Amino acid sequence: MNNSHLELLKKLADEFQPRTDVNTRATVEAESTDAFATLVDLARDMQNRLDQQQNRIRQLEQMVETDELTGLYNRRGFLRRVRETMARAARHPENGILVIADLDGFKLINDHHGHAAGDAILRHFGQNLRTHTRADDFVARFGGDEFAILLVGSIPEVAERRISDLEKATSRFPLIWQGAALPIRASFGFTVYNGKSDITQLLQQADDAMYANKHAKRPHSESSHNAA
Structure with a gap:
């Protein structure tokens, strides 16, 4: 081809x-x-x-899970964080401190200055607690004038110093309300937790310790009604 x-x-x-x-x-x-x-x-x-x-x-x-008045955790949100912390402590052995705080003389403030002043006190106190705790800690308004703090990974000796600092910080910064300085004082109680702790018992123990401190500060002639 x-x-x-x-x-x-x-x-x-x-x-x-x-x-x-x-x-x-x-x-x-x-x-x-x-x-x-x-x-x-x-x-x-x-x-x-x-x-x-x-x-x-x-x-x-x-x-x-947020308290509308203070912006802190409410009881629901706080207990959720406590359960999560307990679960973590069970996996990786760790102690910490559960604190209950209750304002002293709060009823008198409400009676003498009105509920708006009382709300301002609660916000002011809550902000002081948040400012003087670590980012890893949890702070909540538990209800009424009662607050709760979870000091994660803390020990009693350190917790006592930190609670003392919180008491001092609270008293150093009164609320200025309509030209008057309203003192803010609170009673604190705490208990130690670990991964095996029962949350209900922890709350009761911290609450009992708080009320023991509150009663210890009262004059003998002062009634529990007026000091609440």
Whole structure:
């Protein structure tokens, strides 16, 4: 077969080769790319929606576990943190301190200056507790004029010094209310926890210690009604 015959065969082969192969392949590739991009966009949109829902859930949980007046944990939120801390202490042996604090003479403040002043006292005291505790500690308004603090990883000797510092800090910063300085005093009680502790018993022990300190500070002639 001479060269002229070869040239003729090449021309025939080119003539019968489907002309749409390249275009078709390009079209399929473009559609595949578009489909993939669409899937990526959908996945991103779903992730964004999921993130928004999770953020909303966290916000709702925070609202449920936060005391509206002071911005601290409420009883529910605090007990959740206590349970989490106890579980961690059970896995990695660790002691800590549970503190209960109760304002002294709070009823007199409410009676003499009104509930708005009482609310301001609670906010002021709560802020002092938060300011003078570590970021790893948990502070809560437990109800009424009672507060709770979890000193994570602390020991009694250190806790006594820290509670003494809290008492001093509280008394050093009275609340200025309508031109008058309202003194803020509180009684503290604490107990030691570990991974095997019972939360109900811990709360009772800290509460008993707090009331023992409160009664020890009262003049003998002062009634428990007026000192509450």
